Amino acid sequence: KDGLAGAEAERRLQEFGPNVVAREARHSYFRLLGNALINPLVILLFVLAASSFLTGGFGAGIVVLIMVFISVLLRFVQEARASSAAAKLQAMISVHATVLRDGQPHEVPLGQLVPGDVVQLAAGDMIPADVRLLSCKDLFLIQGSLTGESFPVEKFATREDAAGRSPLELRSEEHTSELQSL
Numbered sequence: 001k002d003g004l005a006g007a008e009a010e011r012r013l014q015e016f017g018p019n020v021v022a023r024e025a026r027h028s029y030f031r032l033l034g035n036a037l038i039n040p041l042v043i044l045l046f047v048l049a050a051s052s053f054l055t056g057g058f059g060a061g062i063v064v065l066i067m068v069f070i071s072v073l074l075r076f077v078q079e080a081r082a083s084s085a086a087a088k089l090q091a092m093i094s095v096h097a098t099v100l101r102d103g104q105p106h107e108v109p110l111g112q113l114v115p116g117d118v119v120q121l122a123a124g125d126m127i128p129a130d131v132r133l134l135s136c137k138d139l140f141l142i143q144g145s146l147t148g149e150s151f152p153v154e155k156f157a158t159r160e161d162a163a164g165r166s167p168l169e170l171r172s173e174e175h176t177s178e179l180q181s182l
Contacts, residue, residue, distance in 0.1 A: 003100025012114035
């Protein structure tokens with residue numbers, strides 16, 4: 001109940017790796033340009049431009065190609081700006097959790113949580129990992145992103161029969177594994 005020793009937490013971090021969800025790699029400018037070009041509307045406009053050139057409508061073909069160029073350019077610029085802004089926002093976000101290490105509460109980044117950590121939660125906290133409840137009082141969780149349930153669900157630190165039930169329906173420690181955090 002006093003949490004892990006600092007050295008043990010460091011060893012587990014080396015063994016299991018950081019507690020992070022895989023992130024999508026940032027796309028290169030060539031990939032963004034390729035995505036802008038491989039678009040059904042752009043392909044249709046290219047086909048229209050080609051048919052205009054083949055039938056002798058050079059003016060119409062040039063106008064359509066200008067439309068394609070402007071469309072691709074605008075989409076490329078917008079996606080590059082959005083990607084850059086998202087990366088800057090992601091760099092600004094630093095979520096921490098309170099864990100017991102060596103019997104003392106410490107604020108650590110979520111990526112530094114390891115299996116076996118004792119996490120202290122307070123009202124408004126996000127659940128930082130898979131957890132097993134050791135003790136709680138009036139714990140209500142909003143799990144709508146997992147279950148679609150629109151109302152908070154009360155959780156308890158007691159065992160109950162888990163046979164044939166979804167892990168999301170369990171109240172507490174019925175669904176555990178070796179790698180779960182405490």
